Amino acid sequence: MKLFRSILLVVHFVLLFLLCGVLLNAYIPPKVFWGFSFLSLGFPLIMILYVIITFFWIFSWKKRAFFFMFAGLFFLNPTKRWLNYSSENKETPNLKIVTFNVKSGKWGKNEIQNYINAQKADLVFLQESGPDYELDHLKAEETLQIICFYSKYKILDRKDIFKPLTEKDVTSQCEQIDIEIRGKIYRVFNVHLQSFGVVKDMVKLDGNGNEDEKKMKDLVKKLIPTFKVHQEEIQLIRKSVEESPYPVIVAGDFNAVPNSYEYYQMSKVLKDAFFETGKGSGTSFHDFKYPLRIDYIFTSETIKPIHYSVDHSAHLSDHFPVIASFKIE
Structure with a gap:
């Protein structure tokens, strides 16, 4: 038992070290270290395993539990970016937003x-929009190849x-749009x-050592260059946000998880x-049966979030729609 606890302690410190590495995404871009x-x-x-072992120390009445409990507090906010517990906001919103990667309508355009x-x-912010959609009281006007924006309000620019x-990769698109809402x-x-171009078969291991090793190598070859391209893309978005003379809303499919370099930049x-x-x-x-949060809505300080939900009941794409309401002046 003593040997088991010693090994578990080493594993726990390794997990803590890895969690600290996640936080370094805020400072170290993929081109420096991916x-x-x-x-x-x-x-x-990593976080689930860390919590499980922490509870093991608690139930074993080990003093080290206090250290790992205290250290775990540093990862409350990173965890909230995946799994949140906000209290209900009673204020009345006056702006509702939907962002949804619709997978080119392959799962049913009419639905x-x-x-x-x-x-x-x-x-309404659509990605991989494919066919044009007729949305009640909303106008799209011009649209790019794979993204489309619909607005109830006047589009100015x-x-x-x-x-x-986009000459390098047509899956990379970002449109900046100025709109007028009640005079502002x-x-x-x-x-x-940019998409990673990863499908389920590429991450599904079948127990064949050589084939599984090849799959992992091919996966890494796809991920690393995309991480580096994301660095360029997110820096362009951030620069445009910082230069904006108006309050900002950024929504869509980032193909990046919380606590990533892309997330921290936004x-x-x-x-x-x-x-x-x-x-x-x-x-x-939801296509990989793994908790991947890659669709977001970011706003300026003056735009107050009131309600945010991911509709996990809507199986209309490999993404779930994100629906949020806000209070603006």
Whole structure:
């Protein structure tokens, strides 16, 4: 038993070390060291194991439990970015937003269209939009290849801020759009960061050592270059946000998890609506049966989140729709 506890203690310190590595994504970009990006993907599993072993020390009446409990407090906010517990906000919202990667409508265009119409949103951000959708009382006007923005309000200006990058990869798109809401101008960004191009068969291990090893190597070869491209893309978005003379809303599919470099870059200049007011799991991509939150809504300080939900009952795409309401002046 003593040997088992010694091994478990070493494992616990390793997990703590890995969790600290996740936090370094806030400071170290993928082009400098991409390993921390992998840790952000594994954060839920690492955190679960850390908590389980902490409880083991508690039930074993070991003093070391106090150390690991105290150290675990540093990871409350990183955990809230995946699984939140905000109290209910009683204020009345006056702006409703839906962001949804609809997977080109492959799971049913009419069903998707009916679902979005039922939300009665003021702004709709679609990614991998595919066919045009007829949304009640909302206008799309111009649209890019894989993203589309629908608004109840007047659109004043539009700009493709990824234009220099889209020649490399058509899955990378971000449109900057100025809209007028009740006499005030807001700048919104519809985002789709570069896809990893990973499908279920690539991450499903079948027990064959050689084939599984090849799958893992191929997966790493896909992930590392994409992490580095994301660095360029998110820096462009952040620069545009910081230069905006208007309050900002950034929504869409970031193809990046919480506590990643991409997430920290956005959260340094904008609020994460889920972190502010979300409840339960923020998981928005369900195809891999693993908790992946990759769809977000970020806002300026003057735009107050009131309610945020991921509709896990809507199986209309490999993503779940994100629905949020806000209070603006």
